[in-house]
Amino acid sequence: MKPFARMLLPGAALAACAVLAGCATPVGPVEVTRFHLPDTTMLGRGAIQVEPAPGEDGASIEFRTYAAAVARELARLGYSETPPDSLAGSQVAILSVERDTLVPQRSGSPVSVGVGGSTGSFGSGVGLGLGINLSGPPPEQVETRMSVMIRDRATGRSLWEGRAAFAVKANSPLAQTSLGAAKMAEALFKDFPGRSGETITVE
Secondary structure: OOOOOOOOOOHHHHHHHHHHHHOOOOOOOEEEEEEEOOOOOOOOOOEEEEEEOOOOOOOOHHHHHHHHHHHHHHHHHOOEEOOOOOOOOOEEEEEEEEEEEEEEOOOOOEEEOOOOOOEEOOEEOOOOOOOOOOOOOOOOEEEEEEEEEEEEOOOOOEEEEEEEEEEEEOOOHHHOHHHHHHHHHHHHOOOOOOOOOOEEEEO
16 A cells, blocks of 8 residues: 655653553544645535555555545535546545554554655645553554545646544454544544644544
8 A cells, every 4th residue: 555654743642552552442633734735625525535645555455445445524514426437526635544553662662564755745644643652561552544645637737735644553443444444534524624734633
């Protein structure tokens, strides 16, 4: 899947992650950042199609699960979805997803498997990751990062971009794709289009 840039979050977010890792609840907060053009009148209307980002396996069950969750949220916002492989839609939502397993080292610090970087339309290297600072050996966790870029199909111009990330224990129900996809898509499009450049935490 498409790599996603990582950066350490501020102290408050780190504290929230520590609480998440130490408590019994399987629900974790989703960190969300959105970017968009000043003029948002083109958003939330017309026909749109969810397509895989370069490097994504659009035929995989995992990707289709996330694509379906994104499509449901887009429909809720007022979009109408075009059939697969159709070029009729005036806009296209480019979707990328990455899931990593965080496992403890001997020192007790987690290490991520399969991490990379990315470049978005609204700034190079801007992405979301979770820096986890735990006092004891952390439990194994699953970290998921999702990015959706809405473009005008005719011009290729980026109209909106959203990025979300969250981590849960590997044995949490939300580590399952079907549940995690719905949670992330709902958080990503909360209060759409959102304030450009602002990072929020969605419980």
